[in-house]
Amino acid sequence: MVRRNRILALLVAVLLLQARPYGAAGAKPATTPGGENLAIIVNQSNPIDDLSLKELRTVFLGERSHWPNGRRITLVMMDQGLVERNAILRDVCHMSETEFGRHFLQGLFTGEVFVSPKTLSTSIGVRKFVFNVPGAIGYVRASDVDETVKVIRINGHRVDDPEYPLRLEARATK
Amino acid sequence: MRSRTFAPRPWAVAHATGMWTRALLLAVGVLLIPRPGTAQQTGPAASGSDADKQTIQMLLQRIERLEARVTQLEGSKTEGARLETASAPAPFATRAAAGPAAGPPEGPQMPSAPPQTQSSEPEQEAANLEPERMDMSKTLLRIRGFGDIDFHGTDQQGSTNSFSLGQLNLFVTSDISEKFKFLSEIVFEAGPDNFYNVPGGNRNQFSVDVERYLLQYSYNDYFNLAFGRYHTAIGFYNTAYHHSTWFQTTTGRPLLFQFEDSGGILPIHNVGVSASGRIPSGGLGLHYVAEIGNGRQSRSPLTEEPVQNEVDENNYKAFNLALFARPESIRGLQFGFSGYHDKLMPMGQPRVDETILAAHVVYMVPKFEWLNELVLVRHAPQGSSQVFNTPGFYSQIAKRFGSYQPYFRYQYINGSDREPIFPDVGRIEGPSVGVRYDASESVAFKAQYDYNIARHLASYNALTLQLGFTF
Numbered sequence: 354m355v356r357r358n359r360i361l362a363l364l365v366a367v368l369l370l371q372a373r374p375y376g377a378a379g380a381k382p383a384t385t386p387g388g389e390n391l392a393i394i395v396n397q398s399n400p401i402d403d404l405s406l407k408e409l410r411t412v413f414l415g416e417r418s419h420w421p422n423g424r425r426i427t428l429v430m431m432d433q434g435l436v437e438r439n440a441i442l443r444d445v446c447h448m449s450e451t452e453f454g455r456h457f458l459q460g461l462f463t464g465e466v467f468v469s470p471k472t473l474s475t476s477i478g479v480r481k482f483v484f485n486v487p488g489a490i491g492y493v494r495a496s497d498v499d500e501t502v503k504v505i506r507i508n509g510h511r512v513d514d515p516e517y518p519l520r521l522e523a524r525a526t527k
Numbered sequence: 528m529r530s531r532t533f534a535p536r537p538w539a540v541a542h543a544t545g546m547w548t549r550a551l552l553l554a555v556g557v558l559l560i561p562r563p564g565t566a567q568q569t570g571p572a573a574s575g576s577d578a579d580k581q582t583i584q585m586l587l588q589r590i591e592r593l594e595a596r597v598t599q600l601e602g603s604k605t606e607g608a609r610l611e612t613a614s615a616p617a618p619f620a621t622r623a624a625a626g627p628a629a630g631p632p633e634g635p636q637m638p639s640a641p642p643q644t645q646s647s648e649p650e651q652e653a654a655n656l657e658p659e660r661m662d663m664s665k666t667l668l669r670i671r672g673f674g675d676i677d678f679h680g681t682d683q684q685g686s687t688n689s690f691s692l693g694q695l696n697l698f699v700t701s702d703i704s705e706k707f708k709f710l711s712e713i714v715f716e717a718g719p720d721n722f723y724n725v726p727g728g729n730r731n732q733f734s735v736d737v738e739r740y741l742l743q744y745s746y747n748d749y750f751n752l753a754f755g756r757y758h759t760a761i762g763f764y765n766t767a768y769h770h771s772t773w774f775q776t777t778t779g780r781p782l783l784f785q786f787e788d789s790g791g792i793l794p795i796h797n798v799g800v801s802a803s804g805r806i807p808s809g810g811l812g813l814h815y816v817a818e819i820g821n822g823r824q825s826r827s828p829l830t831e832e833p834v835q836n837e838v839d840e841n842n843y844k845a846f847n848l849a850l851f852a853r854p855e856s857i858r859g860l861q862f863g864f865s866g867y868h869d870k871l872m873p874m875g876q877p878r879v880d881e882t883i884l885a886a887h888v889v890y891m892v893p894k895f896e897w898l899n900e901l902v903l904v905r906h907a908p909q910g911s912s913q914v915f916n917t918p919g920f921y922s923q924i925a926k927r928f929g930s931y932q933p934y935f936r937y938q939y940i941n942g943s944d945r946e947p948i949f950p951d952v953g954r955i956e957g958p959s960v961g962v963r964y965d966a967s968e969s970v971a972f973k974a975q976y977d978y979n980i981a982r983h984l985a986s987y988n989a990l991t992l993q994l995g996f997t998f
Contacts, residue, residue: 461700463769
């Protein structure tokens, strides 16, 4: 009876932990005083640890097609209208939805962009895709990160740093 | 009743010392079962004891599989990290101490549950050794279309106001593999295509042209190859807009970059090999394009296809080298130059050396654009000291106000009347002014007025209304 109760208690504890997964690097993430952060995730096999915001922009605009290890970059975007996608367009691409679409269409047309982004509708889908595709890069809410993917630093800041530059909501202008 | 169900657990007796470890793994196993509720649903229906035993057995099996999988992944991570860090060069920050990295499967796969879709280590190694495979179960082709419908009129003598169908452009691409891609533009167009300025040509007949036909190989950001028929990297406009009017702010290309079969003076298309990529240059953002191909047919007689798709008129190959910069500090700015050389064999004339020098400065951001290009076409007939220079330029500026984008362009070409390759061009110049209205993300309406001044011809006005779209 005692053993059974312990096991049940353990199960409940694990379930509770699973409901609030932590970052891949053991980071305790997610929410800073300004709101929830947006984590940039790559495949665990990707040697990249840190990207500057400028480098991230070149990646998200398709201006870089390969990682340093030779893998082709596969960009994963979330569906139009989702707050995560809006944050990327606003803080990384500095483009509206229309401008972003046109940018990629023209890039594909000229041949400068090698592959168009994959579009997925849920953070679970993004995580699974990034897990499965070695060259993939995507984004999810920091609270949606788990150990199947690798969270990279931006401008040297971890996703739980107060100075981390990517947030779901726009920062208030000073 | 329930305690009895759990009481005679054989696994608990057998593994008493490692009970907590097993319990933890059991908990993880429970979480990883896709539908944990199913086990619970069977409980009330079946006898409790049998159901629990079955569940425990299932979980034990699951734990064993997961333990084996963890061992396998730990082994492959070390190997994968060693292989990948060895080949990692500069620009991005990489893991300093070559931390663990899973051996990745080759190429994109469909998303699926992480633990179930990673291939085994031998499979991964086999995939890595087999670099390019075609998945026959996938549909590889992607088609995007562009088109335009126009109404135009001029006050030139002999011309009529007409509705006209613009080019119907099917942009077909295919990701053949991680490194190879196919790209083509298949264009249906009305008019005497492939025949320049032929009197009596059937202007209302449709014909098909494969305007671009490329197999691209992308090794990395610094080295890409393209084989087939491409748009020559002379200047900026030619490789920025290709055959889509929808992308262009104006209703059409500048005179300088008119297609060969519309009287253009440049070798817009070429058949051969093109190499391109970035040049390590920090924030300057240097790029190169190096091309070698058949070049253009000598444009004499004018009734023949100017693009040498199958047979070159001589053994000499045309080559082109372009360098341009996109400074990181000023996004949208691009400037560069290109040099092109070919030997032409006009009928009944000595061979002509053709050199084309081009320079451009372009600033393009979503709400503003300013394009400036200068081209010099130099023809030097062999055995003669005479050299014919044909300069040309255009400058185009546009600013977006919401869905409206007014623009202005001035263009100029000045060819000699004794030019050996295009004596019919002469001098033509003039301003264009217009507005583009984006009715939706995919449909644009444009209205453009042109005033054309030509040597030996009366000046004339022209108006073009265009509905351009992508689908």
